[in-house]
Amino acid sequence: MRQRMEPVHFGLLMLLAFCLPLSTSAISVTALLILLCWLIEGNFREKLREIGSNPLGLAILVYAGVLLIGLCWTDSFADGVAVVRKQWKIFLAPVLLTTVRWDRRWWYVAAFIAGVTATMLVVAADYFDLLQVVGLSAEQLSFHTETVQLQYVPMLALAIYVLLHQVLWGRKNGWQWWGLLLFPALLMMHLFYTRGRAGQVVFFALMALLLFQYYRRNILKAYLVIALVFPMVFIAAYRFSPVFQSRIEAALQDIQTIDDNPDTSVGVRLHYWKISWRMIKDSPWIGVGTGDFSRTYLAINNALSPNIAPTNNPHNQYVFATAQLGVLGLLSMLGLFFAHFYQAGRITDGWERIRFAFPVFFMVIMCFESYLNLVGSGFLFSLMSALLFKRPPLRQSVEVPAGSSVPLREVQPEIVLAGKGSALSLLPASKPEAGVPGA
Numbered sequence: 553m554r555q556r557m558e559p560v561h562f563g564l565l566m567l568l569a570f571c572l573p574l575s576t577s578a579i580s581v582t583a584l585l586i587l588l589c590w591l592i593e594g595n596f597r598e599k600l601r602e603i604g605s606n607p608l609g610l611a612i613l614v615y616a617g618v619l620l621i622g623l624c625w626t627d628s629f630a631d632g633v634a635v636v637r638k639q640w641k642i643f644l645a646p647v648l649l650t651t652v653r654w655d656r657r658w659w660y661v662a663a664f665i666a667g668v669t670a671t672m673l674v675v676a677a678d679y680f681d682l683l684q685v686v687g688l689s690a691e692q693l694s695f696h697t698e699t700v701q702l703q704y705v706p707m708l709a710l711a712i713y714v715l716l717h718q719v720l721w722g723r724k725n726g727w728q729w730w731g732l733l734l735f736p737a738l739l740m741m742h743l744f745y746t747r748g749r750a751g752q753v754v755f756f757a758l759m760a761l762l763l764f765q766y767y768r769r770n771i772l773k774a775y776l777v778i779a780l781v782f783p784m785v786f787i788a789a790y791r792f793s794p795v796f797q798s799r800i801e802a803a804l805q806d807i808q809t810i811d812d813n814p815d816t817s818v819g820v821r822l823h824y825w826k827i828s829w830r831m832i833k834d835s836p837w838i839g840v841g842t843g844d845f846s847r848t849y850l851a852i853n854n855a856l857s858p859n860i861a862p863t864n865n866p867h868n869q870y871v872f873a874t875a876q877l878g879v880l881g882l883l884s885m886l887g888l889f890f891a892h893f894y895q896a897g898r899i900t901d902g903w904e905r906i907r908f909a910f911p912v913f914f915m916v917i918m919c920f921e922s923y924l925n926l927v928g929s930g931f932l933f934s935l936m937s938a939l940l941f942k943r944p945p946l947r948q949s950v951e952v953p954a955g956s957s958v959p960l961r962e963v964q965p966e967i968v969l970a971g972k973g974s975a976l977s978l979l980p981a982s983k984p985e986a987g988v989p990g991a
Contacts, residue, residue, distance in 0.1 A: 705751025
């Protein structure tokens, strides 16, 4: 059954990676099919063993447990169950951890970058009114501006980082290297023609991290490059991109007029955090309970500022977790990223830098939105966590008849030779996977 399911799992995972920036409906359907195939495949004892031995799997189980415990003191059990149910995209990570194939990791990453590229083409066509030429619109394609702002632009920044990582450490030559260089340059130009400020902020954060990783033995040089290049990029984007310029000016205008007009993009976020902070002060250790954020926020908001509409999302994952479940909830959420950092450098295969950058990426964007709650970014967290932090296959068992011998030159790294009543372990230094960056 496992052999029959492997190609099905592979195709569904490729589809999931491709659809992450494109369609929330396609993501949900694909994820349900993956879960169904996982259940049909069986072999649960081995799967649970793999989940339990991986810090990521344990961290997600703790996170889920805290959400369930929070139901004990919520005022609305039904709302709490609804909140837990919406987190299924995060809970799917252990399932994906046992489903992704170690030797196909670059296939999944390539599918994700292909999805980002397809989204870029749709956004660009809509921006230049090319969709109308063929009688289409972004709305007909279920492609809304809000979705682009919130989820696609951060994914675009992550794709740029991965591609530039390949430029620096992928050991490509000739036209392949130039292609890898020109492609992220094109994506960078497009990044500043979109309306996603969170994605643009995390882009600069990832580029700074990339420079520190590249100049890890000369940190001063990294600081100098950042000090020289980043202002030039910002000024060029501000000068040549009317979208980027208008968004920066709008943010500055919101800050300057926040006392007179708090009902702006920046103003309402600061207001959300202010009301949420009142909730945190009232119950700092265990919060208001799973699912009780909206109800408690509404009561405080009506008392302090009834003219500003209430919300069920403070647009900050840290604030949301702390208000809902207190310090307990915040620590359980941070535990997800601690598990990432803990494993980042423990698997030496050339992916160490990407493993470190991924939790940094999420921890930055969560300052501006509750990205673990959104469909696309939630599944991005689960899928990328699974393929980046899946443990490599350490051993393969090969039965050898008693009295026979196998030439050492034919033995692959990390193979156990098992004879009758005895075992010989050959564990030479493992080779990096072919095609892996830094290999």
